[in-house]
Amino acid sequence: MAHNKRLKAAAxxxxxxxxxPLADAIALAKxxxxxxxxxxxxxxxxxxxxxxHADQMVRGLVGLPNGTGKTLRVxxxxxxxxxxxxxxxxxxxxxxxxxxxxxxxxxxxFDRCIATPDMMALVGRLGKxxxxxxLMPNPRLGTVTMDVKGAIxxxxxxxxxxxxxxxxxxxxxxxxxxxxxAKLLENARAFxxxxxxxxxxxxxxxxxxxxxxxxxxxxGVAVDVATLA
Numbered sequence: 001m002a003h004n005k006r007l008k009a010a011a012x013x014x015x016x017x018x019x020x021p022l023a024d025a026i027a028l029a030k031x032x033x034x035x036x037x038x039x040x041x042x043x044x045x046x047x048x049x050x051x052x053h054a055d056q057m058v059r060g061l062v063g064l065p066n067g068t069g070k071t072l073r074v075x076x077x078x079x080x081x082x083x084x085x086x087x088x089x090x091x092x093x094x095x096x097x098x099x100x101x102x103x104x105x106x107x108x109x110f111d112r113c114i115a116t117p118d119m120m121a122l123v124g125r126l127g128k129x130x131x132x133x134x135l136m137p138n139p140r141l142g143t144v145t146m147d148v149k150g151a152i153x154x155x156x157x158x159x160x161x162x163x164x165x166x167x168x169x170x171x172x173x174x175x176x177x178x179x180x181x182a183k184l185l186e187n188a189r190a191f192x193x194x195x196x197x198x199x200x201x202x203x204x205x206x207x208x209x210x211x212x213x214x215x216x217x218x219x220g221v222a223v224d225v226a227t228l229a
Contacts, residue, residue: 014219022228025213025221026184033177033215038069041179043188044171044220045195046210048203051164055202058164061141062194066183067158069176074155075099075110077119077137082148086114089149090156096122103129110135112155114143134163162195170195177215188213192228 014028026041033039049056075093076086077100086094093099093110096119102108103126113130115123115137123130123137130136137143141161145151160172174187192211199207211223 014221019222019224022188022211022213022223023181023185025223026188027181028221029213029215029218030177030181030184032218035215035217039177039216039218040069040173041175041177041184042171042214042216043174043191044169044212044214045192045208047164047168047170047195048206048209049164049168049200051166051168053202056200058170058195058198058200059141059162060194060198061154061159061161062191063154064158064160064174064187064190066175066179066187068160068173068187069179070173072112072155073110074152075108075113075135076148076152077113077115077123078148079116079119082116082146086148086152089152091148091152100126108133108135112143112161113137114145114148114151114155116146116148117144120144134161160191162191162198174213189228196228 013032020028029041033041047058049058051057073092074090076083076091077096078086078094079096083094095102100122113135120137127136139145142151162170162172164170172191174191175184196208208225208228211225211228212220213223214220
């Protein structure tokens with residue numbers, strides 16, 4: 001009951017059918033993050049695309065200037081000197097065939113997967129496991145690379161991956177409720193800018209249709225799209 005009361009109280013602070021300037025929406029989302037843990041502040045963007053068509057897919061990576069507030073665990077497929085480089089750069093799990101065997105056994109103890117190009121024959125065999133979890137390394141996303149150190153440091157510094165879902169929605173955590181509003185606003189604008197720059201060639205008409213921000217347990221707050229920049 002207390003949970004329901006809290007949700008109702010939070011919802012009462014958000015006016016229905018109103019779109020808020022981004023800064024005000026973030027302030028409201030922060031205000032409504034009253035759970036007993038440090039809630040994530042999330043942004044959701046409804047795009048005028050149909051991701052079922054290859055020329056309308058929106059996918060990529062963006063570095064948030066103030067990080068996400070989340071500790072990202074990084075797994076790396078590499079051998080020899082590149083494996084040593086990965087460990088020195090702070091990778092949480094490093095390996096080759098041994099790492100593949102752990103994954104096949106259900107041991108997936110990482111949130112981002114990076115691989116050197118020579119490892120992709122091995123990694124490719126794990127596609128049915130890694131793919132559905134959004135963990136498959138991809139050269140277009142910079143996660144198949146010889147710059148193992150750079151990819152690990154970027155991931156650890158607050159880089160987030162985005163990918164449009166079937167309904168054309170992209171979303172991401174842009175920080176924690178404990179962040180100050182200015183940092184959340186800066187992160188939100190960096191994310192929105194990356195989405196705008198990732199506009200696919202096949203997108204027609206209005207690209208960014210609706211935007212909302214919320215905390216993990218709070219109500220969504222509709223954002224005036226014109227205030228994203």
